[in-house]
Structure formats: C-alpha cells, structure tokens
Amino acid sequence: MSNTHNLLVELFVEELPPKALKKLGQAFAAGLADSLRAQGLAGADSAVTPFASPRRLAAHVSAVLAQAADKPVQQKLMPVSVGLDASGQPTPALLKKLAALGADASAVPQLKRAMDGKAEALFYDSVLKGATLAEGLQKALEDTLGKLPIPKVMTYQLADGWSSVNFVRPAHGLVALHGDQVVPVGVLGLQAGRHTEGHRFEAAHSPVALRDADSYAAQLETEGAVIASFEARRAEIVRQLQAAAASVGGGVRPIEDEALLDEVTALVERPNVLVGQFEREFLEVPQECLILTMKANQKYFPLLDADGRLTHRFLLVSNIRPEDPSAVVGGNERVVRPRLADAKFFFDQDRKRTLESRVPGLAKVVYHGKLGTQGERVERVRAIARAIGAQLGGEVLAARADQAAMLAKADLLTDMVGEFPELQGVMGGYYARHDGLDAEVATAIEDHYKPRFAGDELPRHQIGVVVALADKLETLVGLFGIGQVPTGDKDPFALRRHALGVIRMLGEKELPLALDALLALAAAPFGDKLSAPLAPLADFIYDRLSSGLREQGYTAQEVEAVLALRPQHLADVPKRLQAVRAFASLPEAESLAAANKRVGNILKKADGLVVPQVDVSLLAEPAEQALHGALQAARPQADAAFERGDYASSLQALAALKVPVDAFFDDVMVNAEDAALRANRLGLLATLHAAMNRVADLSKLAA
Incomplete structure (x- = not known):
C-alpha cells in the first residue's frame, strides 16, 4: 500500500448558524491543511477542498502521508564546563540530561562542541521520528476546532450523561478516511468512522457508508441527497433562480443580493427553487418595505421587472423536492401574506400624520x-x-x-x-x-x-x-x-x-x-x-x-507631498497629485526635490523666524544674484498658473531654477560670519521655499 493517499475529514453536527457557515467551512479546511503541512504530513502542493452544509463541516486534502518523514534534530544540552569535568568525563548533570533524551554515557563521545555566545556548549544529534497520520490528524483536529471563528459557543452533555463539551452546535458524527482506511482519531466525545448522515428527509440511504476519501461528494449527492460543497450549492441556487425567473417570463429577474445568497446556501442541503406570488394590492406599499420584509424575514428572492420595479411574484429556495410542490408554495404564500399586510398597515398608519408633526x-x-x-x-x-x-x-x-x-x-x-x-x-x-x-x-x-x-x-x-x-x-x-x-x-x-x-x-x-x-x-x-x-x-x-x-x-510619496500642506479645498487634491506626478517625471525634479529638502532643513535650524525678504544690495556673490534673478523671473509665471488652478504649469515653471539652485549651494556659504549677509541669504532661501511649495511639499519627493 502506498504511503500517500487523499484524506477526507467530516464533522457532522446539528444545524449550524447560517450567517457563519461559509467562514466556518473555510476555516475548518484551512486549519486542518495548515496543521498537517506544519507536521510534514501534507506538502505545499496538497490541494484543499472545503465542504460546508447546514449539518456538516468537511475537508478533502490531497496527497497526505501515512507517516511524516523522520527529521534530524540538534539539541543544545549545556555548556561544556557544566557537562564535562576537568578530566573530560561526563558530569552527573550531563548523564541525567542524556537519560531524559533516551540516551546514556555511550553517547558522550558523539556529542558535538560548538560556540554558543561566549561559551562552548555540548550538542546532541538525534532523529525525531515523523508523526503518524493518526497522531498528526488528532493534533490538527484539536488545534483547528479550538481556533474556529465560532460566533457563540454551546456547552452540551455527551451520551455518557455526565461529561460535557463546548462547540458551536452539538456534534453527532466524525469521519476520517485516508484513502479507504479509517484514521483512528476522536474529538468532542466522538470516534472517527466512515458513516455520515444524508438529507433529513430525502436521502436514498441513511447513514451513507463512504467508500473512500474521494467518493465523499458524489456519494453524498447520489445516496444522501446533499450537495456538500458550499460553492457548488450556491452555483446550483443561482442556476435555478435564473431558470425560474425565465419560466415566469416578461423579462423579470431575481434581486441581486450576495449576502442573501450566502445565507440561503447555508440553510439548504439540496436546493429546489419555486415560484410564489402575493396579491397585487400590496404593491401600493413602497417596494423597499416589501423587498426588505421578504428578504430579511422569509429569505425570498423578490422578482423585479425590466425597469427594476417589484412584481407580485417571488422565488423561494426549498430544501425538499416533492413531486407536487403546490403545498410548499401555498405554505410560503400563506406565511408571507401577514408580513406584507403588516408593512401595508405601518405604511397606512404612518401617512395619517405629517412628518412635521413628528419633529x-x-x-x-x-x-x-x-x-x-x-x-x-x-x-x-x-x-x-x-x-x-x-x-x-x-x-x-x-x-x-x-x-x-x-x-x-x-x-x-x-x-x-x-x-x-x-x-x-x-x-x-x-x-x-x-x-x-x-x-x-x-x-x-x-x-x-x-x-x-x-x-x-x-x-x-x-x-x-x-x-x-x-x-x-x-x-x-x-x-x-x-x-x-x-x-x-x-x-x-x-x-x-x-x-x-x-x-x-x-x-x-x-x-x-x-x-x-x-x-x-x-x-x-x-x-x-x-x-x-x-x-x-x-x-x-x-x-x-x-x-x-x-x-x-497614487504613491505614498505623492500623497504625502500634497497632504503635507493640508490643502483646504479637497476638490483640488487630485489636480495637485497629477501635477506632482508630472513634475516628478521632469529631469530637474530629483535635484530640485533634494535642494528643497536641504532648504527646509537649513530654515528649521535657523535661529528665530526667517522672513522671506531679500535686500538686493546685500546679494554679494554672483550665484546668489543669479538665483534671485531666476526666482524673480520664474515666480510670477508659477504664481499666475497656481492662481488659475493650473498646478502642473505652476510646478513646471520652477524647473528653470535647477541650475541656479545647484550653483548657489556649490558657491555660496549660507551661514556667513556677517549677520546681515546670513539673514539675507536665509531670506532668499525662505522666498525660494515658499515659491516651490505652494502646490505640494516637494521635499517629500526626495529619495
């Protein structure tokens, strides 16, 4: 017999909470598979198929080993100074540690020595026997059940009459098949076997004796009248809803509601979509009220006409397939009528008073x-x-x-x-x-x-x-x-x-x-x-x-550059972002962003508040004169574009400053000895900083 087979695990329970079923099914399958992989019993390429119906959570995992491979392990025992005496003989402490690991003094010559921090330590090499599937699956089941996203836990008594367990609903059966062999595991007071229950009323055989892990879904469907897969059942409901709407004719369609579809999928094991109707007089009530009462209270799918208006027909998803469905349809029509009558009553009563009279x-x-x-x-x-x-x-x-x-x-x-x-x-x-x-x-x-x-x-x-x-x-x-x-x-x-x-x-x-x-x-x-x-x-x-x-x-840099200025008109923000993106693609952008960051840092370190003013007579160096001139030329153009909301042109006008800004930092000493010169140069940088950062804080674009 090969060591690798597919595995099927099923927990058979009382009706599960419908709104939680999809998540529970996914978590059950993922938890089992992750645990089996962690223990070396399943590989990264093992396929996992979740199953979830109102009365079962199950998982099919492909290529699961009967026993995990043995693993070499190295264990640190203790420092050499503690384990060996002056003559190199084992101390009682070392012999005791080896005994705990199932070894004796004969293992001492094989111990390895290696540095561990500042001291030399002794290490023992051994082989850890791989877990058997029974051991690994037992652990996987216990871990998975403990972590399931259960909305509310129930405590219930087991058949022995005195011990109790906690779970989302009382569990009545456990299946664990590795190929065609039962894996001997147990949880929630249950021992694994190969039998499961089919549909409450329509199973051809019940219990269903599963032949092997791979026949689970097919046997449940043919013998048990249950579509075990949540996704397959949901797809079947969608198919039947479309077919039923087509049979009504007139271009009607069922209302689209993913959450309702999930909930109904969680309520039935073998869906059967039927058409019901109610009196047309109820259509005088706002359709939102009728739709809500049908969806929330009855789990029906209202039918809308081609214009999206509610019709007097609805689709219901039954869990049984009688030859003559008229009793099921009639029963549902009788149940919905009082609900619609309540809605009509509320609507009629409410209109007897004006809104203003309620204020x-x-x-x-x-x-x-x-x-x-x-x-x-x-x-x-x-x-x-x-x-x-x-x-x-x-x-x-x-x-x-x-x-x-x-x-x-x-x-x-x-x-x-x-x-x-x-x-x-x-x-x-x-x-x-x-x-x-x-x-x-x-x-x-x-x-x-x-x-x-x-x-x-x-x-x-x-x-x-x-x-x-x-x-x-x-x-x-x-x-x-x-x-x-x-x-x-x-x-x-x-x-x-x-x-x-x-x-x-x-x-x-x-x-x-x-x-x-x-x-x-x-x-x-x-x-x-x-x-x-x-x-x-x-x-x-x-x-x-x-x-x-x-x-x-948008990138984090682009967003940060624009929002750093806290723009007050939020409608401007996308335009500013597009302008920043266009600016960042210019050849001058990187150099100007770095210069802007440098200017900002210089201004932060300056003593006191720097006023963005320049005394032309104090511009001593040619490079600072050139920067001032370039700024005087570019700024009116940049400001005019900014005022008319053309942020991209505003930023592009500043590209002309790259050469004079680079020259300024190469040739000019900002923190000059002369206080007046220093203040004037800081004023020039503050003017540059204010001109450059109207659209966005360009320093945020610097690498």
Whole structure:
C-alpha cells in the first residue's frame, strides 16, 4: 500500500448558524491543511477542498502521508564546563540530561562542541521520528476546532450523561478516511468512522457508508441527497433562480443580493427553487418595505421587472423536492401574506400624520448622554445646513436645506422605521412626498444618509448634499468634541465612514468649502458641549483621505507631498497629485526635490523666524544674484498658473531654477560670519521655499 493517499475529514453536527457557515467551512479546511503541512504530513502542493452544509463541516486534502518523514534534530544540552569535568568525563548533570533524551554515557563521545555566545556548549544529534497520520490528524483536529471563528459557543452533555463539551452546535458524527482506511482519531466525545448522515428527509440511504476519501461528494449527492460543497450549492441556487425567473417570463429577474445568497446556501442541503406570488394590492406599499420584509424575514428572492420595479411574484429556495410542490408554495404564500399586510398597515398608519408633526417628538429621544436628544441634534444639523447652504447657494438654498434638515430624522418615529431601521431616510422621502413637499426636499430627506457604504452613490441634488454634509459633520464634530475617537478596529459610531462621506462630497461635488472653516462652522451650534479640541478630527479626515488616495494608485510619496500642506479645498487634491506626478517625471525634479529638502532643513535650524525678504544690495556673490534673478523671473509665471488652478504649469515653471539652485549651494556659504549677509541669504532661501511649495511639499519627493 502506498504511503500517500487523499484524506477526507467530516464533522457532522446539528444545524449550524447560517450567517457563519461559509467562514466556518473555510476555516475548518484551512486549519486542518495548515496543521498537517506544519507536521510534514501534507506538502505545499496538497490541494484543499472545503465542504460546508447546514449539518456538516468537511475537508478533502490531497496527497497526505501515512507517516511524516523522520527529521534530524540538534539539541543544545549545556555548556561544556557544566557537562564535562576537568578530566573530560561526563558530569552527573550531563548523564541525567542524556537519560531524559533516551540516551546514556555511550553517547558522550558523539556529542558535538560548538560556540554558543561566549561559551562552548555540548550538542546532541538525534532523529525525531515523523508523526503518524493518526497522531498528526488528532493534533490538527484539536488545534483547528479550538481556533474556529465560532460566533457563540454551546456547552452540551455527551451520551455518557455526565461529561460535557463546548462547540458551536452539538456534534453527532466524525469521519476520517485516508484513502479507504479509517484514521483512528476522536474529538468532542466522538470516534472517527466512515458513516455520515444524508438529507433529513430525502436521502436514498441513511447513514451513507463512504467508500473512500474521494467518493465523499458524489456519494453524498447520489445516496444522501446533499450537495456538500458550499460553492457548488450556491452555483446550483443561482442556476435555478435564473431558470425560474425565465419560466415566469416578461423579462423579470431575481434581486441581486450576495449576502442573501450566502445565507440561503447555508440553510439548504439540496436546493429546489419555486415560484410564489402575493396579491397585487400590496404593491401600493413602497417596494423597499416589501423587498426588505421578504428578504430579511422569509429569505425570498423578490422578482423585479425590466425597469427594476417589484412584481407580485417571488422565488423561494426549498430544501425538499416533492413531486407536487403546490403545498410548499401555498405554505410560503400563506406565511408571507401577514408580513406584507403588516408593512401595508405601518405604511397606512404612518401617512395619517405629517412628518412635521413628528419633529417635536424627537426631543424625547436620547441621542447621546453628553450631546443631548435627537431634537437638539436636529437643531444643530439645521444650523450647519443653513450655513453651508448660504455659502453654496445663498438664502434660497439655505432655506430649503433647513427644511430638509428639520424633517430628515422625523421618520425615526414612524412605525415602519421602528420595524425596519434600515429604511430610515427612504421612508422619510416617501412620507415627505405624501405630505406634498417639494420633490427636491423629499429626495434630500431620502438621500441625507448617503453615501451609506464604500462605493455608494452620493446625494442626487444640491439640497441633499448640503444636508448629508451637515449631518455627517455634526456627528464627527460632536463625537470627536467629547473624546469619542475610533481606536484600532473599534468604530461604534462609524466615524470612518462619515469622514469618507465628507471627503467624497467635498471632492467629487467640487464644493468650494475650506475644511478648517467647515469644521469651525460645524462646531459653533454645539455651544459649550464640546470639551476636546478639533485638531485630531482634521488629522483623522486627512488620514482617511490619504488611505483612499493610496488605494486609488497614487504613491505614498505623492500623497504625502500634497497632504503635507493640508490643502483646504479637497476638490483640488487630485489636480495637485497629477501635477506632482508630472513634475516628478521632469529631469530637474530629483535635484530640485533634494535642494528643497536641504532648504527646509537649513530654515528649521535657523535661529528665530526667517522672513522671506531679500535686500538686493546685500546679494554679494554672483550665484546668489543669479538665483534671485531666476526666482524673480520664474515666480510670477508659477504664481499666475497656481492662481488659475493650473498646478502642473505652476510646478513646471520652477524647473528653470535647477541650475541656479545647484550653483548657489556649490558657491555660496549660507551661514556667513556677517549677520546681515546670513539673514539675507536665509531670506532668499525662505522666498525660494515658499515659491516651490505652494502646490505640494516637494521635499517629500526626495529619495
């Protein structure tokens, strides 16, 4: 019998938590394979196939050895001075150490001597016997189960009635097959065998007796009516969803939702997609409510028409395949009806009151212990929105943004949002339209939470942008102002997401708003509630901006050069980055960046503040006269380009300074004995530094 076979390990358990199943399956397979590789039982090229169904975690690992190869090991015993006496004979300490390793005095002549630090030590060479698969798999199983990403551990009693174990769900079976041989291992009170259970209701044979490691998936599918692979089951569901939608006709398609697809894959062992329907009258309810209740509560896939509108049909993924599915479909239709009726009831009830009539109720809802109620928060958002609106569009925009900001949180007090918090904003938009409000104000209420996640769209109209900006700034300024700063992975108030939203709106909408002034404007309505300084918030925003720009493909040097100047208008940042990139490709760039760094260091070391002024009469050396002349010629051109936002031309105008700058450093002594000469030369360098660093801090480009 060959020493190498494929290995199959399966743990059969009660229904696993669906939202965790995919991760558990991947972690189980990866953990086993990594441990077997570490012990020399599997090679780097051993292929690993994970399996995960509602009632099993399994892994197939190819080319696993029955026993790992023996390994030569060298062990340090002790210093020579401790192990051998003056005549070179072994001391009792050495003999005791050798005995512990299974050797005796006869091994002494074979001991090696080598320097260990400052002293000579004795080393013992031996061969470590390779682990058998039974030993190695036992260790791999124990290590892997201990490290699984289990959301919540259960403690349950074993069959003996008095010992108990901890695991994600009670485990009832263990399979371990190396080729066609059972590997004698045990965990969670179970001993490995070759039998597993099939589908609860539809298995042709149960238990299924597995012939060998390679027949696992095929036998489970044919005899056990189970598609064991998570990925294969998911692909089968997608295929059936498309086929079922095609059978309905009319160009309908199932809603796309990767998380729902993963969850449903984790709920069924043998998927069977069926078509259900509900009464058309429910379509009067906003489709977001119906879609959410069908997805969240029932795990259905709503069907949308070609225009993305909800239809009165849906797809359900059943775990059984009866010849006549009408009972399954009918049962699901009966279950969904009360859910949709609840949504219709909430919608009808909510529309009996205007959004505006709900605003006073926000004064009774606590927002944060140190920042007051939602009512107080709304007043702050209104004040910030009015100020931003006035800057961007005068009194008209300020008034409309104020109205949208006043009503933006009112839907938090509606029945629908109480039942489905995910619909906040969306329902506010529907209720605002029902109240007869301006369409753009209603859209702003709906959009003011955007962008809700990375890559989400921004608010559609200017009013929505103003209110969304005000809302996010109020959150950031308020929480930073009371010291609630995100640390490590912890960000309970999603401040990173809010900061990215602010960055995206200022940049992508090209808003002419200076960041520091914006933060000061947002802090004003808080009065004396804020105790912490706002400088860390500005740092936090630039830090988020820096990460985002590097993800877009700009180098760390380019980003650092631009952000070192803390540009106030974030819409300018991409243009500055492109200018820096173009400048860096010029032949003069490297030399000028190095010179800029040198100038910066000289100015830092100078005593007192250096004024960027030059007295022409004190320019004694030809090289400093030439630099001053070149600067006088290049600067107006560079400044004019900077003022019109042509940053690339501004930087390129400075390329003419390379030769005079190099000559200046070769020929001129900056720290001259004469104080007036020294001050004038420092003034010339300060003038040069200011001229060169308007677009970016060019010293950051120096190697």
